[in-house]
Amino acid sequence: MDNATNSTFNGTFDGNGTFNGTSGAFTPPVPKPFWTGLLLPTAYLIILIGSLYSFSSVYRQRQIARASKLEPWFPQHVTRNIYLSLLHLDPEAASDGEKKLSKVPDSVLKAALLKRAVEDIQRIVQLRQAKPALQTLVQRGSVGDELWQRFQRAEQEMELEVKDVVNEANAFAPNWGQVIFQSANEINQNIMLKKRIAEMQAELDSDKAWWENKRAGIQDQFMKELEGDSADAAAAINPPVGRKTNSDDDAVLVEAGGPAQAQGGGKKKGKK
Amino acid sequence: MAAxxxxxxxxxxxxxxxAETKALSSPNTNLADHLDELNRFHRHIVALDTPNQNIPPPAPVNPKRSVQIGKLRESGNASFKKGAFAEAVKMYDLAIRMALDRPPWEASGLVREELSALHGNRAQAMMGQQAWxxxxxxxxxxxxxxxVGNVKGWWRRGQCLKEMGRLEEARDWLRQGVEFERAGPEKANLGELEALLRDVEGGLAAKAKA
Incomplete structure (x- = not known):
């Protein structure tokens, strides 16, 4: 085999006499071209894999960095901060009065944890409401990918947060973790209910003022009508000022009588 | 801070x-609302008589408060029947305050039900005083x-609006009420609502003519 290749070499490099003569002496360093032959592909592989690896790691790092730079979906979780601050509170330094507290009472911690769960519920509701709309927007390409990434990160964080709260609750009382979010949900509903009532209650003052105004207007009208009537009937017996006060009283009486009758009918209806 | x-x-x-009241406060004024609410939760927790002051699940509520609210409502109703509307309003006021002050984690459906009934009754007592x-x-x-299932509530507001001469508003309100109640459990009483609606519409037509 070796000889055969040599002979073809001979044939091609015909004019080279020295090469021809030393062809027999070349046989010992045959392993050398074998190793150099292997060196090249291995170097190639190493460089290839190395560059791919470094590219991917740099790329991934950059992406993580970019993701961490993304604006969080929610603002600061204040109630979580309050709860954790309470856990780390040094009660003796933070409390005053004659008797120092040796530890933050459990009831306070429970209240803080419940408050945190309420905030979580509100966030979960927000996320659930936003998800379908956001998904269609992303599919249509109406909003950037970044928004979707932010949203997904918020979802992941929320999941961790819920787990954390459940664990904390179970530490206070066995099985509290199973119901704490039910309680928090009811609290949230109650908060919304009260807010709605307060909103409606706020309308009362303006409504009342409007009605007072209107009633005064109606009274005025009555008074004028009465004045007109009495001007026809009785000529100038009474001085105008006295008549005016008189008819004013009449107007009040009439005004008070009218709706009372209507109310009488209404009440019967309402009682049915 | 914003990090x-x-x-x-x-x-x-x-x-x-x-140390005494166990109330939380903070020099940071942004936290005031949160801490107020937290302290309110805390008061409710301290008032609990469950073992270890564990927070009970929302469903079965402490019956004590319901009984008290029921009593206040009954005495309000009694005053109303006697025609002592101011007295009735006072009773309903107290009952409403008690209902609002339930521990926050108690079932909101129950709170709704109670408040609906109490406000309805108070509306009736206000109407008795012509406080439209x-x-x-x-x-x-x-x-x-x-x-849904609150024909009286719809009717009362309609009546009050009518008394105040806000006929358009009354008409819209009553139409909405009829819409809601048509499929509701109080279908039988829908006639009253429709009668009032006809009344209001008649009033509007007369007004348009004049």
Whole structure:
């Protein structure tokens, strides 16, 4: 085999006499071209894999960095901060009065944890409401990918947060973790209910003022009508000022009588 | 302060715990609302008589408060029947305050039901005093708490609006009420609502002619 290749070499490099003569002496360093032959592909592989690896790691790092730079979906979780601050509170330094507290009472911690769960519920509701709309927007390409990434990160964080709260609750009382979010949900509903009532209650003052105004207007009208009537009937017996006060009283009486009758009918209806 | 916290970090807030009342406060004024509510939760927790002061699940509520609210409502109803509307309003006021002051984690459906009934009754008592704006508002709250199966609530606000001469508003309101109640459990009483609606529409037509 070796000889055969040599002979073809001979044939091609015909004019080279020295090469021809030393062809027999070349046989010992045959392993050398074998190793150099292997060196090249291995170097190639190493460089290839190395560059791919470094590219991917740099790329991934950059992406993580970019993701961490993304604006969080929610603002600061204040109630979580309050709860954790309470856990780390040094009660003796933070409390005053004659008797120092040796530890933050459990009831306070429970209240803080419940408050945190309420905030979580509100966030979960927000996320659930936003998800379908956001998904269609992303599919249509109406909003950037970044928004979707932010949203997904918020979802992941929320999941961790819920787990954390459940664990904390179970530490206070066995099985509290199973119901704490039910309680928090009811609290949230109650908060919304009260807010709605307060909103409606706020309308009362303006409504009342409007009605007072209107009633005064109606009274005025009555008074004028009465004045007109009495001007026809009785000529100038009474001085105008006295008549005016008189008819004013009449107007009040009439005004008070009218709706009372209507109310009488209404009440019967309402009682049915 | 604005730096976001990851799952492993948090921002330490300056908190102050009162040794006597165990009330929390903070020099940071942004926290005031949160801490007020927290302290309110805390008072409710301390008032609990469950073992270890564990927070009970929302469903079976402490019956004591329901009984008290029921009593106040009954005495309000009694005053109303005697025609002592001011007295009745006072009783309903107390009952409403008690219902609003339930521990926050108790079932909101129950709170709705109670408030709807109480505000409805108070609306009726206000109407007895010809306090139409107050009556209208109470009836509105009552229907807001319970939209279906509350023919009386719809009717009361309609009546109050009519008395105040706000006929268009009354008509819209009553139409909405009829819409809601048509499929509701109080279908039988829908006639009253429709009668009032016809009345209001008649009034509007007469007004348009004049």
């Amino acid at each position: 976001p916290e990851g799952p492993e970090t948090f921002t330490l807030l300056p908190l102050h715990l009162d 704006p107050e009556g209208a508002l109470d009836a509105k709250i009552s229907t807001e708490m319970k939209r």
